[in-house]
Amino acid sequence: MSGHSYMLRSGAVEYELSCDRCGEVFHCGDDSYYSWPVLCDAAEAEGWRVNPALDGEHECASCASILVAPARSPAFTCGR
Numbered sequence: 451m452s453g454h455s456y457m458l459r460s461g462a463v464e465y466e467l468s469c470d471r472c473g474e475v476f477h478c479g480d481d482s483y484y485s486w487p488v489l490c491d492a493a494e495a496e497g498w499r500v501n502p503a504l505d506g507e508h509e510c511a512s513c514a515s516i517l518v519a520p521a522r523s524p525a526f527t528c529g530r
């Protein structure tokens with residue numbers, strides 16, 4: 451689980467999204483961290499793979515790209 455929420459003294463909730471694999475924390479330049487769905491959208495736009503569930507699996511862009519990259523399929527050679 452890599453999503454965290456913080457209850458601020460003001461009553462607002464901040465969310466933090468970090469990568470399950472390398473621990474990188476997603477930083478957004480705006481106030482997206484006040485809403486988990488918005489934060490997920492912002493992270494996805496940056497290439498992150500996020501789970502809608504706060505305690506789901508989340509991967510940063512670099513880790514996700516490694517996983518998404520298809521395993522090199524064996525080349526089909528016909529004939530010799």
Ligand SMILES: [Zn+2]
Nearest residue numbers: 469472510513
């Ligand atoms: Zn990562």
